[in-house]
Amino acid sequence: MLKMSNISKIYRTELVETHALRELDLHVEEGEFVAVTGPSGSGKTTFLNIAGLLESSTSGLYELDGVDVSQLNDRKRSRIRNEKVGFIFQSFNLIPDLNLADNVDVPLRYRGWSGAERRKAVGDMLDLVGLGSRQNYLPSQLSGGQQQRVAIARALAGKPRFLLADEPTGNLDSEMAGAVMKLLEDINAEGTTIVMVTHDPDLANRADRNIHILDGRASDVIPAISPNVTPLPERGVARV
Amino acid sequence: MKDIGPIFRSLLRNKLGVILIALQIALTLAIVTNAAFIISERSADIARPSGLDESNTAMFITNLFDSNVDQRQLYRDDLEAIRAIPGVLAAAPTQSMPISGSGWGEDLYSNPEMQSNESVNFGKFMVDEHGLEAFDLELVAGRNFTPDEMVTRSFEAMELPKVLIVSQALADSLFPDGDAVNKTVWDEPNGEQPMQIIGIYDHMQNAWPTSENVNRTALTPEISLFGGQMMYVVRAEPGQLDQVMQAAEAYLSKNRSRIVEIVRSYPEQKSRTYSRDIAMVKLLSGVIVILTGVTGLGIIGLAWFSVTQRRKQIGTRRALGATRGDIVRYFMVENWLITSAGLAVGLVGAVGLNWFLDTQYEVGRVPLWYLPVGMAALWLLGQLAVLLPARRAANIPPALATRSV
Ligand SMILES: Nc1ncnc2c1ncn2[C@@H]1O[C@H](COP(=O)(O)OP(=O)(O)O)[C@@H](O)[C@H]1O
Ligand SMILES: [Mg+2]
Numbered sequence: 264m265l266k267m268s269n270i271s272k273i274y275r276t277e278l279v280e281t282h283a284l285r286e287l288d289l290h291v292e293e294g295e296f297v298a299v300t301g302p303s304g305s306g307k308t309t310f311l312n313i314a315g316l317l318e319s320s321t322s323g324l325y326e327l328d329g330v331d332v333s334q335l336n337d338r339k340r341s342r343i344r345n346e347k348v349g350f351i352f353q354s355f356n357l358i359p360d361l362n363l364a365d366n367v368d369v370p371l372r373y374r375g376w377s378g379a380e381r382r383k384a385v386g387d388m389l390d391l392v393g394l395g396s397r398q399n400y401l402p403s404q405l406s407g408g409q410q411q412r413v414a415i416a417r418a419l420a421g422k423p424r425f426l427l428a429d430e431p432t433g434n435l436d437s438e439m440a441g442a443v444m445k446l447l448e449d450i451n452a453e454g455t456t457i458v459m460v461t462h463d464p465d466l467a468n469r470a471d472r473n474i475h476i477l478d479g480r481a482s483d484v485i486p487a488i489s490p491n492v493t494p495l496p497e498r499g500v501a502r503v
Numbered sequence: 504m505k506d507i508g509p510i511f512r513s514l515l516r517n518k519l520g521v522i523l524i525a526l527q528i529a530l531t532l533a534i535v536t537n538a539a540f541i542i543s544e545r546s547a548d549i550a551r552p553s554g555l556d557e558s559n560t561a562m563f564i565t566n567l568f569d570s571n572v573d574q575r576q577l578y579r580d581d582l583e584a585i586r587a588i589p590g591v592l593a594a595a596p597t598q599s600m601p602i603s604g605s606g607w608g609e610d611l612y613s614n615p616e617m618q619s620n621e622s623v624n625f626g627k628f629m630v631d632e633h634g635l636e637a638f639d640l641e642l643v644a645g646r647n648f649t650p651d652e653m654v655t656r657s658f659e660a661m662e663l664p665k666v667l668i669v670s671q672a673l674a675d676s677l678f679p680d681g682d683a684v685n686k687t688v689w690d691e692p693n694g695e696q697p698m699q700i701i702g703i704y705d706h707m708q709n710a711w712p713t714s715e716n717v718n719r720t721a722l723t724p725e726i727s728l729f730g731g732q733m734m735y736v737v738r739a740e741p742g743q744l745d746q747v748m749q750a751a752e753a754y755l756s757k758n759r760s761r762i763v764e765i766v767r768s769y770p771e772q773k774s775r776t777y778s779r780d781i782a783m784v785k786l787l788s789g790v791i792v793i794l795t796g797v798t799g800l801g802i803i804g805l806a807w808f809s810v811t812q813r814r815k816q817i818g819t820r821r822a823l824g825a826t827r828g829d830i831v832r833y834f835m836v837e838n839w840l841i842t843s844a845g846l847a848v849g850l851v852g853a854v855g856l857n858w859f860l861d862t863q864y865e866v867g868r869v870p871l872w873y874l875p876v877g878m879a880a881l882w883l884l885g886q887l888a889v890l891l892p893a894r895r896a897a898n899i900p901p902a903l904a905t906r907s908v
Contacts, residue, residue: 308905308906311905312902312905315822316901317821317822317900317901317902317904317905318900318901318902337826337827338826338827338828341821341824341825341826341827341829341901342824342826344822344823344824344901345823345824345825346824350822350823350904350905352819352904352905353905356815356816356819356822356904358513358816358819358820359816360512360513360516360517361509361512361513362512365508365509365512368509369509369820369823370823370824372506372509373820373823373824373825373826373829374824417823421824429905
């Protein structure tokens with residue numbers, strides 16, 4: 264599903280060069296739920312941004328879904344972001360002027376779906392995250408956990424195969440965080456591949472696999488405490 | 504325009520700046536359409552052809568203060584000398600120039616029974632047989648004057664002309680059925696002072712730019728010797744006017760018994776005549792330029808501000824799959840909505856302002872087609888103005904979604 268080899272990312276400013284990622288090698292299989300951990304500044308967000316095509320790497324090879332995406336132009340990258348990737352942000356990033364339905368609708372409009380298709384997907388997604396009755400609310404009228412659920416609905420509305428989450432529970436209290444985590448697990452159980460950056464070891468332990476990033480350097484892969492690092496079909500069955 | 508719905512709903516939540524800029528657009532439409540209309544009216548007045556070969560024509564006015572000089576002979580000498588100047592195409596005496604603001608108006612009667620309120624008013628130009636060519640008039644019917652038809656008007660000899668050549672417009676007013684050539688007309692009621700129309704020329708304006716009958720003129724073969732003022736119209740070959748004016752002025756100045764009062768090209772005379780209109784055209788053009796400039800800058804400013812405010816949102820949209828084109832389009836659609844709202848108000852303003860100007864200053868009614876043209880221009884202005892901030896927005900990287908808090 265996701266295959267990075269030798270990925271480096273260097274941020275250059277006039278004064279400094281920051282090696283955010285150094286020759287990173289990493290695989291994520293279809294259907295996996297991977298947690299990425301590591302200290303602050305170690306390059307987790309950089310990794311996620313490159314994985315989600317929000318940024319390009321300075322060097323290295325990145326294959327997403329069997330396609331080499333490291334050399335694509337901006338238009339094609341936008342299209343892949345829109346169709347294959349869902350992104351969830353730490354600070355939700357809902358558009359404050361738009362109601363919940365319009366927020367979930369945003370990626371679908373870029374997708375070019377018909378009005379009827381979009382309305383159905385928006386309704387289904389908001390129902391899925393338990394906010395179907397609040398389509399006309401503004402984000403500011405919701406709690407943080409509710410906002411993140413809307414953001415998840417937005418990320419999933421276009422049926423991406425690949426969900427990236429950068430500390431999705433970082434701004435939530437533990438109860439809300441647990442609910443969001445539960446939602447992500449359900450989504451993963453339906454077949455969506457998830458890569459989630461988190462600081463919370465408990466949440467990381469609920470993932471299939473943990474990847475530890477340290478100093479942008481090598482990607483330490485340590486097995487999660489949960490024992491089932493097994494191929495997809497079995498795990499899928501196990502979870503359901 | 505698949506994005507109109509959410510863009511519109513989003514606009515409704517950011518009313519103040521939007522309302523201000525929409526009002527500015529409304530004001531711009533109202534003022535620009537009216538200003539453009541006034542400019543075009545004045546410019547059309549200025550652009551009316553005088554009938555002369557304007558760029559190659561000059562006028563000379565001299566004042567004779569020595570009463571012992573034979574003025575009739577001086578006319579002959581002057582004209583002979585001026586016509587001999589290289590580059591002179593034609594020269595004639597006259598007592599007025601078209602659109603100069605000063606001249607003679609008279610009335611003509613097309614039959615002896617006519618009452619004075621039925622007479623036809625016209626502008627009179629007293630010339631010799633060179634008048635047609637000096638004024639660059641084309642004889643469309645009849646004939647030119649002959650030298651023996653010239654008369655002299657003075658206190659001693661009050662001769663009256665027996666013939667005249669009229670403009671087509673005057674001929675049509677006197678004889679609507681056509682056929683004015685060889686007809687008799689009277690300079691006074693009750694059959695007094697008959698004259699025969701011997702020719703018709705195409706077109707020449709009278710002395711007064713705001714006259715309703717500015718195209719009714721006539722040439723008469725006479726020279727007036729009242730007072731010492733003597734006036735010549737000189738037409739030069741193309742490109743020779745400056746040199747002809749210098750040579751003629753040098754010649755006229757040699758005679759110490761007079762002063763040369765005015766040596767003036769016809770374009771110069773015309774711009775003096777229309778100086779107020781030209782000033783008005785410049786002022787209103789300036790108003791249009793400044794107003795559209797300020798409105799354009801206002802649109803740029805508002806959009807720039809909103810891009811700055813929405814950086815995070817734009818980065819998020821990019822992260823969710825918007826292309827740069829989608830982002831540019833967003834701001835263009837948004838601007839189109841704001842401009843359209845402003846133009847809707849501006850339409851009412853434009854019509855209202857025109858009604859006010861027309862009732863107060865009689866500027867006339869703005870033709871309706873000015874409104875769609877003005878609207879199209881402002882739509883275009885808005886779209887162009889928003890392009891710069893929109894492109895800046897499109898350059899916001901998708902990574903901003905995860906980087907800034
Ligand atoms: N746009 C940028 N320009 C310069 N340096 C950056 C930029 N983004 C991230 N960095 C640097 O790259 C390193 C890794 O950052 P990041 O991936 O955000 O770490 P994490 O998400 O693990 O906290 C940090 O040292 C950070 O300061
Ligand atoms: Mg981070």
